[in-house]
Amino acid sequence: MKFTRDWLFDHLDTDRSLDEILEILTMLGLEVESVTDRAAALAPFTIAEVISAEQHPNADKL
Known part of the structure; x- marks a missing residue:
């Protein structure tokens, strides 16, 4: 039977x-x-949150 670590710790x-x-x-x-x-x-992935988005000062289309 397979079960997750979280399930195991929920029941123990x-x-x-x-x-x-x-x-x-x-x-x-x-x-x-x-x-x-x-x-x-x-593990190689990083979680991030975008706090704000602003137009680039030197770009007209972005």
Whole structure:
């Protein structure tokens, strides 16, 4: 079964790290096949907000 880290932390009342939780799940007999960090693929991107837009002083068409 696949589930997200957020779903897991919504259903667990804990402050343990993900690695500790994975170890405990394995000790309980649940097989943890893999963990995929989907945020790592988005790391090169930067989020920005445009605060204002003004006409360039040296351009007539912009």
